[in-house]
Amino acid sequence: MGALNLSNVQKSFGPVDVIKGVDLEVADGEFCVFVGPSGCGKSTLLRMIAGLEDVTSGEVRIDGAKVNLTPPSKREIAMVFQSYALYPHLTVRDNMGLALKQAGEAKAEIAEAVARASGMLSLEPLLERRPSELSGGQRQRVAIGRAIVRKPKLFLFDEPLSNLDAALRVHTRIEIARLHRELKATMIYVTHDQVEAMTLADRIVVLNAGRVAQVGAPMELYNDPANTFVAGFIGSPQMNFLKASALGETGETLGIRPEHLEISREAGRIPGTISHVEHLGGETNVYINTDVHGLLTVRLFGEHRFEVAEVVHLTPDASRQFLFDAAGERIRV
Amino acid sequence: MANRARTSLPRTAAAHAILLTYTVIALFPVFVIVINALKTRRAIFGHPLQLPGPETFSLVGFQTVLQQGDFPLYFWNSLVVTVVSLVFVLLFGAMAAFALSEYRFRGNTLTGLYLALGIMIPIRLGTVAILQLMVATGLVNTLFALILVYTAQGIPLAVFILAEFMKTVSDDLKNAGRIDGLSEYRIFFRLVIPLVRPAMATVAVFSMIPIWNDLWFPLILAPAESVKTVTLGAQIFLGQFVTDWNAVLASLSLAIIPVLVLYLIFSRQLIRGITSGAVK
Ligand SMILES: Nc1ncnc2c1ncn2[C@@H]1O[C@H](COP(=O)(O)OP(=O)(O)OP(=O)(O)O)[C@@H](O)[C@H]1O
Numbered sequence: 001m002g003a004l005n006l007s008n009v010q011k012s013f014g015p016v017d018v019i020k021g022v023d024l025e026v027a028d029g030e031f032c033v034f035v036g037p038s039g040c041g042k043s044t045l046l047r048m049i050a051g052l053e054d055v056t057s058g059e060v061r062i063d064g065a066k067v068n069l070t071p072p073s074k075r076e077i078a079m080v081f082q083s084y085a086l087y088p089h090l091t092v093r094d095n096m097g098l099a100l101k102q103a104g105e106a107k108a109e110i111a112e113a114v115a116r117a118s119g120m121l122s123l124e125p126l127l128e129r130r131p132s133e134l135s136g137g138q139r140q141r142v143a144i145g146r147a148i149v150r151k152p153k154l155f156l157f158d159e160p161l162s163n164l165d166a167a168l169r170v171h172t173r174i175e176i177a178r179l180h181r182e183l184k185a186t187m188i189y190v191t192h193d194q195v196e197a198m199t200l201a202d203r204i205v206v207l208n209a210g211r212v213a214q215v216g217a218p219m220e221l222y223n224d225p226a227n228t229f230v231a232g233f234i235g236s237p238q239m240n241f242l243k244a245s246a247l248g249e250t251g252e253t254l255g256i257r258p259e260h261l262e263i264s265r266e267a268g269r270i271p272g273t274i275s276h277v278e279h280l281g282g283e284t285n286v287y288i289n290t291d292v293h294g295l296l297t298v299r300l301f302g303e304h305r306f307e308v309a310e311v312v313h314l315t316p317d318a319s320r321q322f323l324f325d326a327a328g329e330r331i332r333v
Numbered sequence: 334m335a336n337r338a339r340t341s342l343p344r345t346a347a348a349h350a351i352l353l354t355y356t357v358i359a360l361f362p363v364f365v366i367v368i369n370a371l372k373t374r375r376a377i378f379g380h381p382l383q384l385p386g387p388e389t390f391s392l393v394g395f396q397t398v399l400q401q402g403d404f405p406l407y408f409w410n411s412l413v414v415t416v417v418s419l420v421f422v423l424l425f426g427a428m429a430a431f432a433l434s435e436y437r438f439r440g441n442t443l444t445g446l447y448l449a450l451g452i453m454i455p456i457r458l459g460t461v462a463i464l465q466l467m468v469a470t471g472l473v474n475t476l477f478a479l480i481l482v483y484t485a486q487g488i489p490l491a492v493f494i495l496a497e498f499m500k501t502v503s504d505d506l507k508n509a510g511r512i513d514g515l516s517e518y519r520i521f522f523r524l525v526i527p528l529v530r531p532a533m534a535t536v537a538v539f540s541m542i543p544i545w546n547d548l549w550f551p552l553i554l555a556p557a558e559s560v561k562t563v564t565l566g567a568q569i570f571l572g573q574f575v576t577d578w579n580a581v582l583a584s585l586s587l588a589i590i591p592v593l594v595l596y597l598i599f600s601r602q603l604i605r606g607i608t609s610g611a612v613k
């Protein structure tokens with residue numbers, strides 16, 4: 001239970017096409033993450049899966065059944081929102097139990113489901129409080145708890161962590177990963193934070209302007225990007241894009257990750273001057289201005305001393321470089 | 334004054350001086366009405382601004398009011414008309430505002446504009462047509478006729494204000510309700526209405542006063558004795574040649590009380606709504 005199937009799903013708001021044909025299979029129990037830049041249509045796609053937004057054309061299937069016209073409450077899904085969206089007039093207990101109450105479940109069963117979910121998230125001390133009496137992190141845990149109570153086929157998360165501070169975000173991220181293991185449920189998770197995407201996902205769907213740019217496991221996208229968009233989007237600091245012709249390679253663009261550029265004071269293929277150095281303790285990022293390729297980033301592990309305005313030479317690791325054609329598609333050799 | 338760092342004494346004093354001056358000016362006519370209602374006829378004309386003293390004090394106006402005509406009935410009529418009209422204005426106004434702000438449908442903007450027209454065009458322009466309509470439907474001399482007219486009069490402003498407020502209610506909250514299986518009515522009544530309560534109170538206060546004070550429509554649509562409102566009832570003391578000022582002032586003083594009570598109820602709601610929203 002819990003497989004999702006999208007075939008040629010499109011969405012337009014009036015004359016504006018927001019989702020331009022998405023095909024996607026999510027297997028039962030999979031943790032699937034949608035990433036992409038702001039405005040690329042991640043939330044819209046998720047809301048279409050939830051049934052909160054009509055599908056302009058194409059099919060949405062859950063467990064094989066077409067649900068295009070099924071109302072959200074009948075799709076056996078649960079959704080966690082960025083803004084928590086707890087009912088302000090209900091206690092935590094009633095917030096969590098509302099969906100089951102609406103579905104007409106018996107009181108004892110509701111109480112048991114709420115107890116089980118609040119146990120998993122250690123929400124017991126908060127059950128009698130109202131949302132206004134909770135901190136941001138507690139509210140988000142309640143919102144996740146509210147989703148668990150329903151035992152849905154499909155969990156949908158829309159940037160659930162982006163209102164939390166850094167420490168809490170890490171903590172909650174780990175909690176969500178644990179829940180996925182324990183519940184073995186299908187989860188679809190929207191984020192624009194690639195650390196969340198890389199750490200949580202079984203499979204990542206990279207969206208660009210309403211189209212799927214690439215689908216794959218996190219390391220697949222990292223090690224084998226299909227186009228410059230995915231290559232530039234996954235990985236931080238961003239991949240360097242060099243002019244292939246200047247280096248005697250085929251194609252238009254040569255992509256190389258900052259950690260795969262070798263830096264040397266003596267000799268190398270690309271000369272340049274250091275414009276900025278960032279010391280992060282565990283790693284050092286060096287920014288180098290070059291005449292032909294513009295600003296390039298080199299990522300070094302550990303602490304290194306480099307001075308601004310120093311002249312250095314860079315050499316790409318030929319085994320780790322990617323070549324792309326003029327349209328940005330990968331050239332595989 | 335809770336925050337010393339942000340307020341200085343001269344500034345606070347100036348602000349209070351301005352507010353107090355305004356309050357005095359605004360309340361002065363009411364004050365004059367109330368003090369003169371408690372004076373003899375001679376004193377009203379001799380020294381209209383004097384407070385009632387031992388010689389000038391008199392309740393003759395109130396006695397006349399309570400004896401002549403059926404003032405408790407007029408009060409009751411006014412109250413029924415005002416409260417029922419307000420309930421309709423708030424209910425239908427909020428429902429229309431929700432539809433306009435929440436759903437995308439063809440003609441949405443046009444419907445909004447059409448309703449907004451009602452704010453700019455006074456309903457009295459249509460008096461003749463309204464009267465014909467009421468005669469045709471046999472509603473002349475009923476309270477229901479007044480209620481219908483006042484509801485129509487109040488809805489445009491209510492829709493306009495409430496639609497703006499409802500746009501600010503979080504979409505996520507409504508969507509969470511939809512996923513949990515709440516009907517659109519439950520979402521409207523349980524999630525949206527409580528969050529726009531301050532706006533509802535504002536609309537209530539703004540709609541209430543013109544309804545209570547109106548003389549025009551009661552005079553035209555419901556002049557019969559059994560359905561007279563207070564403002565119309567008070568007119569019997571205003572004659573072409575003789576006017577019983579004691580009675581007029583007394584009835585006006587009495588007419589203030591229910592409005593005051595309604596206002597207190599709504600403004601409590603208003604303040605509660607504002608603070609509960611601010612503290613979150
Ligand atoms: N109701 C709407 N009417 C018109 N356009 C809309 C509507 N909702 C979204 N859009 C447009 O659809 C596009 C995608 O929006 P969406 O919210 O899905 O982006 P997103 O990928 O979730 O971005 P973010 O990361 O900022 O949340 C945007 O360009 C937005 O302007």
Ligand SMILES: [Mg+2]
Pocket residue numbers: 042043044
């Ligand atoms: Mg979004």
